[in-house]
Amino acid sequence: MSGLPEPSVAQIVSPRRLAARNALRRGWGRPLALAFLTAVFWVGCFGLFARALEWFHTIGDFGPLLTHRLLVLLFVTFFAVLLLSNTITALTTFYLADDVNLLLAAPIEPRVLHHARFLETLVSSSWMILLFGLPIFLAYGIVERGGPAFYAGTIVALLPFLVIPAAIGTIVATLLVLVFPAQRARDGLLLLIGLSAGAAFVLVRLARPERLADPSGLAGFASFLVGFGGEPSPWLPTTWITGTMLPLLGAREGDPRFSLGLLWTTAAALFLLSAALVERTYLRAWTSAQEGGRSSGRGASLLDRIERAGSFLPRVPRLLLAKDLSIFLRDASQWSQLVLIGALVVIYVYNFTALPIAENTPLGIVLRDVATFCNLGLAAFVVTSVAVRFVYPTISLEGRSWWILRTAPVPLGRLWWSKFWIGFGPLIVLGEVLVVLTNHLLGVSPLATAVFAATLVPLVAAIVSMGLGFGASYPRLDTQNAAQIATGFGAIVYMVSALGLVALVVLLEAWPISRLLGFGRGAPATASARAGFALLAFAAALAPCAWAFVSSRRRGIRALERLGS
Amino acid sequence: MISIRGLRKDFGAMAAVDGLSLEIERGCVFGFLGRNGAGKTTTIRMMMGLTEPSAGTVLLGGHDVRTEAEAAKAITGYLPDHPYLYDKLTGAEMLGFVGGLYGIPKAECRLRAASLLEEFALSERANELTETYSHGMKQRLALAAALIHRPTILVLDEPMVGLDPQGAHDFRRLLARLAADGITVFLSTHSLAVAEELSTRIGVLDRGRLIALGTLAELRQQAAAAAARPASTGGPATLEELFLELVGAAEGQW
Numbered sequence: 001m002s003g004l005p006e007p008s009v010a011q012i013v014s015p016r017r018l019a020a021r022n023a024l025r026r027g028w029g030r031p032l033a034l035a036f037l038t039a040v041f042w043v044g045c046f047g048l049f050a051r052a053l054e055w056f057h058t059i060g061d062f063g064p065l066l067t068h069r070l071l072v073l074l075f076v077t078f079f080a081v082l083l084l085s086n087t088i089t090a091l092t093t094f095y096l097a098d099d100v101n102l103l104l105a106a107p108i109e110p111r112v113l114h115h116a117r118f119l120e121t122l123v124s125s126s127w128m129i130l131l132f133g134l135p136i137f138l139a140y141g142i143v144e145r146g147g148p149a150f151y152a153g154t155i156v157a158l159l160p161f162l163v164i165p166a167a168i169g170t171i172v173a174t175l176l177v178l179v180f181p182a183q184r185a186r187d188g189l190l191l192l193i194g195l196s197a198g199a200a201f202v203l204v205r206l207a208r209p210e211r212l213a214d215p216s217g218l219a220g221f222a223s224f225l226v227g228f229g230g231e232p233s234p235w236l237p238t239t240w241i242t243g244t245m246l247p248l249l250g251a252r253e254g255d256p257r258f259s260l261g262l263l264w265t266t267a268a269a270l271f272l273l274s275a276a277l278v279e280r281t282y283l284r285a286w287t288s289a290q291e292g293g294r295s296s297g298r299g300a301s302l303l304d305r306i307e308r309a310g311s312f313l314p315r316v317p318r319l320l321l322a323k324d325l326s327i328f329l330r331d332a333s334q335w336s337q338l339v340l341i342g343a344l345v346v347i348y349v350y351n352f353t354a355l356p357i358a359e360n361t362p363l364g365i366v367l368r369d370v371a372t373f374c375n376l377g378l379a380a381f382v383v384t385s386v387a388v389r390f391v392y393p394t395i396s397l398e399g400r401s402w403w404i405l406r407t408a409p410v411p412l413g414r415l416w417w418s419k420f421w422i423g424f425g426p427l428i429v430l431g432e433v434l435v436v437l438t439n440h441l442l443g444v445s446p447l448a449t450a451v452f453a454a455t456l457v458p459l460v461a462a463i464v465s466m467g468l469g470f471g472a473s474y475p476r477l478d479t480q481n482a483a484q485i486a487t488g489f490g491a492i493v494y495m496v497s498a499l500g501l502v503a504l505v506v507l508l509e510a511w512p513i514s515r516l517l518g519f520g521r522g523a524p525a526t527a528s529a530r531a532g533f534a535l536l537a538f539a540a541a542l543a544p545c546a547w548a549f550v551s552s553r554r555r556g557i558r559a560l561e562r563l564g565s
Numbered sequence: 566m567i568s569i570r571g572l573r574k575d576f577g578a579m580a581a582v583d584g585l586s587l588e589i590e591r592g593c594v595f596g597f598l599g600r601n602g603a604g605k606t607t608t609i610r611m612m613m614g615l616t617e618p619s620a621g622t623v624l625l626g627g628h629d630v631r632t633e634a635e636a637a638k639a640i641t642g643y644l645p646d647h648p649y650l651y652d653k654l655t656g657a658e659m660l661g662f663v664g665g666l667y668g669i670p671k672a673e674c675r676l677r678a679a680s681l682l683e684e685f686a687l688s689e690r691a692n693e694l695t696e697t698y699s700h701g702m703k704q705r706l707a708l709a710a711a712l713i714h715r716p717t718i719l720v721l722d723e724p725m726v727g728l729d730p731q732g733a734h735d736f737r738r739l740l741a742r743l744a745a746d747g748i749t750v751f752l753s754t755h756s757l758a759v760a761e762e763l764s765t766r767i768g769v770l771d772r773g774r775l776i777a778l779g780t781l782a783e784l785r786q787q788a789a790a791a792a793a794r795p796a797s798t799g800g801p802a803t804l805e806e807l808f809l810e811l812v813g814a815a816e817g818q819w
Contacts, residue, residue: 303658307665319665327653330694400649404710407613408666409639561617 012103012116030489037492042135049139057143067144068246074136075238078129079165084192085125086169087176093117093124094170094278095177095289104286114170114278118271122166129162140249150248157244157260160267164237167270174277177285237263302326316410317418324394324422341386345434348382352438372444373506373513376452379434380502383427383456384463388495391423391467393485395556395563396476402563412560416468416553423464431456448516451509451534458545459505462552463498469552470494472559501548505541512537566591566718566749567612572621574607574773581607583773585621589751589766591717594744596764597753598808604773605753606646609722612751613643625718639667642716646723646753648707652696656687656706659695660713667714674713681709684739700727708736719743720751725759737763761804769811777811784811 024031052070056063094100094117103113137154140146233239243259278285306322313321352371398405405415432453439449474490485491512533567589574582582604589595599605610616612623614630614637623630628637650659657678664674682688685705695703704727711719725733740763744750754760760767767784769777777784784807 301658303654303661315665315668319662323651323654323662326658327651330653400647401651403613403615403643403645403649404651404663405666406615407638407641407643408663409635409637409668410666411635 009112009116009119012108012112013119015099016120034489034492038131041131045132046135046139049136050143053139053143067140068242071140071242071245072238074133075161075241078133079161079236079238082125082129082162082165083168084196085128086121086166087172088169089125090117090121090166090170090173091177093120094173094282095286100286104283110279110282111275113282114275118166118170118274121170122162125166125169126162130158133158137245140245144249146249150245153244153248153256153260157241157263160263161237161241163267164263164270167267167274170274171270171277174274174281174285177289178281237266240266302329313421316414317421320415320418321422324397327397341389344382344385345430348378348434349437349441352441368442369514372439372442372448373510375435375438375442376455376509377502377506379431379438379456380459380463380505381499382434383431383460384495384498384502386430387423387427387463387467387498388491389486391427391464392471392491392494393476394419394423395468395471395560396485399477402477406563412557416557416560419468420461420464420553423467424461427464428457428460431460445516447530447534448513451513451516451537454538455505455509455541458542458549459502462501462545462548465549465552465556466498466501467494469556469559470497472556472563475559475563477563501544504544508540508544509537512540566593566626567595567751568622568624568627569608569612570622570624572608572611572623573619574604574611574616575619580773582611582618582770585770585773585775587768587775587778589749591749592744592747593765594740594750594752594763596760596767597751597770598755598757598760598767599753599770603770605770606722607773608770609643609645609720609751609753612720613641614638639714640716641718641720642711642714644704644708644711644719644721644724646726648703650695650698650703650707653694655692655694656682656698656702657691659706660710663710664713669714677713677715678709681712685709686735701729701732704728705732716748718749718751722753723755724752725754725756733759757805757808767804769808771811781807787811 053067056066056070059066103116141150141154144150240259240262243254244256244263247254247256303322303326306325307318310318310321352375435452435456436449439452470490470493474488474493476485476488476490515533516530516537567587569585569587572582572585573580585604585608587595597605597608607616611618612625612630614634618631623637625637626640628640630637651662654662660678660681661671661674664678665671669677679688682691685708687702687706687709690698690702695706698706704724708721708724711721724736728736737759740750740752744763744765750763752760752764761781764781766778766780768775769784777787779787781804784804
């Protein structure tokens, strides 16, 4: 050895720290906006859980049991999410990250490399859980009147609770890479997550949680919570952490030190096991991960086939559609998002079938009007959510390959239109299907449905235009991960702006639509009056949508001109 | 064929390119030399419409890159210093896509792509995703993409990086053939041997300014004049020595 001191864990993770500091130096606008949004979320989350816990206190003997089981339910959910997210993050940080080559070439012991990457995996996977969890734990502490020992105990118990899935994730990732190529393992896991999450959404919805609002449904929810998981297994970290926190709250008998001891010793043992495994197999696993980067030429003519299928389109949109769709279909991480959208649509339509509108009571009629009125906004909300995930990132996804399009003899305006049609086509179909199908389920008059369907055209066009405009204004050319792009600052600003437009359109249409619905229930009106109100509703929506469309397009093209320069 | 007039690019207070003017005739291989950070890539990006100039104009084949961008780009092929490709497209698809952007009919594009893939020794891997390609293979594929529309101007930014000796040799032969066919090549390179072998004219950029321009013999005369000695009395023998003398790197500056 040269006699130089070996790099420490802190030195290896310093690029992340320095990058964060440099980002802060660029300006406080984004961090402050994000902090504000986080604060709003925390307050909302705290309020919701505090109310639920207070309500548990009002229902007698069941209360403490529900308090206990809700905490178990939360930790089981957290633990499942942490296991999956740590495994995927470990695959990336240990075996797919660009800087691993640099670290492997440096005089760094595998043990130190493990510790540094483990820390990155732990932080990257756990911050979201902390974000969700802290207001909940605070609600428990305040409502259950936990003393300082509860807060200190929670912090001391949370650390090993987070380390355990990180260690398991690292071990699983390493074993997977030793057997399968890293990219395939990650894609498979992402698809599995998508399917699980989609199934969970649908199952939760089909369980009809709205019955909770109905006092007669309360017993069902209570019995669900009481029966949740039966007697918790003594082998699970979720049992140990609740076994630490509940006695500190005085909600259950027991000595928290035993559970805490189990958490810490298990975390330490798994951490050491993870370090030993990585230390012994890292180079072999890394090499295997690199070899796994090769993929066969299956689907070689996919681009051609898509292009042929889209032969009715003009040249540039057809080419871009073929390219974007080929890339999309070959990226397994995208499929999980499609599964989630499918689940979202199923739930959306199911919601309308579950409404008690069949009853011809005054309540049923009011509920139907409200549901009809909200339908446009809700469908547009679904379209916006999908647009954030699929339209907003399209500019960023061109990434460092942007030069190919930029140096081709294609005007930026035509590129923009091509991207627009690629986004608008599927989204308008989605929006129209949602509105027409659910209006049919609600028994809305054809004229009102036609107004909604017509309104969606400029509204979805504006949403797509805004997605491209914001996507070009806040480009992320450094990543090919669409999910990461869709959760950035620009995506949040886009989501808020698009939802603002949706709210404005719904507001502007409120009066004419309410009149149309009134006619539908038999209020006297001539055909010309009906047509007049329908036109008025459409015109009211058209103006802000046209403005949003044009200004976003202008801004988007200006941003495209600057992109990558 | 290429006309650059008063081209300037400012990044804040720093002028990356400072009043560059050049005229490059048809069929010329123009070697564009300079140290790291001299402004070569910025110049090329402005030529290709990837970066907005602060001032000045670039005409490619008589078309202004800013006002007649499509016409200028239609006759130009470009190879960037880091040719990032679409990872999830195969080599053949990549060429088909780029050919489509230039409006080449499908059947014709397929023929040209097959020929280029053969020429660049990529046929065997043509149906594999480009994410599996080595750096050199990506470089060759990007060059094939730059040639698929048979441009009359070729702008190359550090094209030799990542090529193996055989690839570099083949590339030099290709450039010579293209120049003989009348294609104008704007070649930014650190490889002085390549510039010396292929370039009919050479420009040297330093701190954004063109400090020397001409044939190799003219540059020797310029250097000799600057050093106040007769060109025939033992001036720099190679382009490397000449380059170092011109940019002052002999003093050990990076």
